[in-house]
Amino acid sequence: MTSSAEHGMLGDFLAFTLAGERPAPEHREGIGANGARWTWLDDGVLQFEPATVVGNTRSVLASAGIHGDETAPIELLSKLVRDIAHGDAVLTCRLLVILGNVDAMREACRYRDDDLNRLFSGRHEQVPHSYEAPRAAALERAAIAFFDRASSETGARWHIDMHTAIRASAFEQFALLPHTGKPLSRVMFEWLGDARISAVLLHTTKGNTYSHFTAQRCGAEACTLELGKVRPFGQNDLTRFAGADAALRRLLAGSGDMVDGSAMPRVFTVIDQITKQSDAFELHVAADVPNFTPFAKGTVLATDGDYRYVVNRDEERIVFPNATVKPGLRAGLMVVETTQETQALLV
Incomplete structure (x- = not known):
């Protein structure tokens, strides 16, 4: 009952x-x-x-x-x-x-x-x-x-x-x-x-x-x-x-059944993070920039006093950009695509 x-x-x-x-x-x-x-x-x-x-x-x-x-x-x-x-x-x-x-x-x-x-x-x-x-x-x-x-x-x-x-x-x-x-x-x-x-x-x-x-x-x-x-x-x-x-x-x-034709996801690996060091921090992207937006080499994405984050690879993507976090916290993750090499290492 x-x-x-x-x-x-x-x-x-x-x-x-x-x-x-x-x-x-x-x-x-x-x-x-x-x-x-x-x-x-x-x-x-x-x-x-x-x-x-x-x-x-x-x-x-x-x-x-x-x-x-x-x-x-x-x-x-x-x-x-x-x-x-x-x-x-x-x-x-x-x-x-x-x-x-x-x-x-x-x-x-x-x-x-x-x-x-x-x-x-x-x-x-x-x-x-x-x-x-x-x-x-x-x-x-x-x-x-x-x-x-x-x-x-x-x-x-x-x-x-x-x-x-x-x-x-x-x-x-x-x-x-x-x-x-x-x-x-x-x-x-x-x-x-x-x-x-x-x-x-x-x-x-x-x-x-x-x-x-x-x-x-x-x-x-x-x-x-x-x-x-x-x-x-x-x-x-x-x-x-x-x-x-x-x-x-x-x-x-516990069926073990997966939908036929489901594709393996693409893979991106974190290579760096943008950290807000002080209240002077500025994130040089649009407030509504989507996650995984790509940026080309040489782009300045953030400044904070003497600190600058500059894209140094041909393409880097930003994830979770957020300039309003407290100082000391992550204001964005930088990632690059690593699909093929990651899938080759799965066990």
């Missing part, structure tokens, strides 16, 4: 979370359709266990809302929770659903004090008074607890962290893979192709994102997905993200 509390929470996990509701202790776990057991763990954190768990059962962390204004993937995850609970989506995996910066979601802002996706891998300890610091620590603990009970077989641990970009992009839907020093996974690239992701950005240094934390600390196949543009809740055309949604559902179903 399902309780009314279960219907309300699982039927619309987003609305339940935004309302600040917390289920009574006796309603924090239950069994949904097809025998999937669910457990409410924390504000915006819900775990599912399939009816049958074997030694190599896949474990998938699906997160969204690490930035509170990135609403489309949050809505996708809420619908996924509903469909699993009602038996309309097959679940053969362990699944942890996380809605990240819940307070920022409620206030329709990106974050309160600090970018939550820069506070993982312990960096939250450097800003103990930040509004976001306790949430970063809580999400680290949730991932560790989830993956500590996961199979350690290759390909058994996954983290799909879904975002939307602030600006337009030459590739509307793209992925970022964290740098761990390990060989790149062909299975991940094939899944990204199945998800209709057209480009992949490879980091070359360690970061403080949630996907880097789960890749490095928890051994997960982890990626950050950028699925279009920021819009208010209720104003998203979710059909634009049907490819990623369907691929995630196939991953959770």
